[in-house]
Amino acid sequence: MEAPNPIRSGFQAVKNRKETLLPAYALKLAGRLGGASPVFLYWKGRVALYALLRAMGVKSGDEVVLPAYTCVVVPNAIFYAGALPVYVDVRPDTYGLDPNKLEKALTGRTKVILCQNTYGLSADVEKVVEIARRRGIFTIEDCAHGFGGTYQGKANGTFCDAAFFSTQWNKPFSTGLGGFAVVNNEALIPKVEALEKEKQRPTLQETSLLRQLIRMRRWLVRDWSYWKLVALYRWLSRYNLILGSSQGGELDDIAMPRNYLKGLSAVQAREGLRALDHLDELLAQRRKNAEIYTDFLEGKGKNHMARELFPNHSFLKYPLLVSDLPTFQAAAEKALVPLGDWFCSPLHPIATGLERWRFHTGDFPVAERLARSVVNLPTDTLDPDKVVSLLNDHLALIEPI
Numbered sequence: 001m002e003a004p005n006p007i008r009s010g011f012q013a014v015k016n017r018k019e020t021l022l023p024a025y026a027l028k029l030a031g032r033l034g035g036a037s038p039v040f041l042y043w044k045g046r047v048a049l050y051a052l053l054r055a056m057g058v059k060s061g062d063e064v065v066l067p068a069y070t071c072v073v074v075p076n077a078i079f080y081a082g083a084l085p086v087y088v089d090v091r092p093d094t095y096g097l098d099p100n101k102l103e104k105a106l107t108g109r110t111k112v113i114l115c116q117n118t119y120g121l122s123a124d125v126e127k128v129v130e131i132a133r134r135r136g137i138f139t140i141e142d143c144a145h146g147f148g149g150t151y152q153g154k155a156n157g158t159f160c161d162a163a164f165f166s167t168q169w170n171k172p173f174s175t176g177l178g179g180f181a182v183v184n185n186e187a188l189i190p191k192v193e194a195l196e197k198e199k200q201r202p203t204l205q206e207t208s209l210l211r212q213l214i215r216m217r218r219w220l221v222r223d224w225s226y227w228k229l230v231a232l233y234r235w236l237s238r239y240n241l242i243l244g245s246s247q248g249g250e251l252d253d254i255a256m257p258r259n260y261l262k263g264l265s266a267v268q269a270r271e272g273l274r275a276l277d278h279l280d281e282l283l284a285q286r287r288k289n290a291e292i293y294t295d296f297l298e299g300k301g302k303n304h305m306a307r308e309l310f311p312n313h314s315f316l317k318y319p320l321l322v323s324d325l326p327t328f329q330a331a332a333e334k335a336l337v338p339l340g341d342w343f344c345s346p347l348h349p350i351a352t353g354l355e356r357w358r359f360h361t362g363d364f365p366v367a368e369r370l371a372r373s374v375v376n377l378p379t380d381t382l383d384p385d386k387v388v389s390l391l392n393d394h395l396a397l398i399e400p401i
């Protein structure tokens, strides 16, 4: 018998170990989501959305309804599936789709309604699902911000036909880039499974770059370096000089990037398995900081995060409306508070020309007002006093309730 080749056996062992990472990660995620529905892994959250739309049979001429306060990659995935996005204005207190404005947007062509967990808050999901079921329309929960949180005591992502999640840099837990879908409607499972064979594998170049970025982030991101690194990362991504969350063209156009339907890599799965072990600690810290900010703002008569929303909120970010955004941002930068600018546009981060995405400025007054004034306070900070001090020094800029 031929003696085993040690180099080949070594490679095989590494390959086997890598191949077990993906199913182990999917199982762990499914477990956290109640264990009743399967989880499918993708290169990014937006790709998971695209796969779900395809599995739901979305095709040319169909309409997909979504909140008018989202990330542009969401309508992009709808376009890539061949459908048209139809926006609905949001509620000012939840930043989520306003169910009272939903029915007017539905037509005989509506195939799917997307409800969105924004900043960690699940709101009105039951109402949306009820309206959709009555009309035979599929529902997807955009839980890009919501993993680990609950709605009515059940894990986010378990109420709709399906949900998708993001594990990109600043999400509830991070795998650098990454996403997954949970499929609750049994009839859809074989359709999502059928798409598995279309999934591209991430290239060696992509995975090794991502590994480097994950390491660099671990060492470099500190309060003092945050603002400079965010600016650098966005600039490099825009010109395709780095593996960004959005590649240049994705933010300029509605054409599908090459090799879009891509799976997750072992590098991301390993990172995810590690990060999940610390998620509960992080969730507790976010909630504690959100309580601190709310107590302070309430005391000053400036609170706009209603207490009754807390049970359905996991506080990935703490949104705050300010009257003079540039001044507040400059103050945060000076105070070394890592303030977020998520949804500085109703189709974040697109500043102009929203009509290309069929978004007609002026039609969504609530979403447009929120986007003009919103900043996001960090909830993962170990130094909430620094944030409270910033708020205290700039109370006049904080918009009243």
Ligand SMILES: Cc1ncc(COP(=O)(O)O)c(C=O)c1O
Binding pocket: 044, 045, 046, 047, 070, 071, 073, 074, 116, 142, 144, 145, 165, 166, 167, 168, 178, 179, 245
């Ligand atoms: C609300 C929302 N949905 C979807 C996505 C897309 O997630 P990903 O970047 O993983 O594709 C994002 C992105 O950050 C988002 O904010």
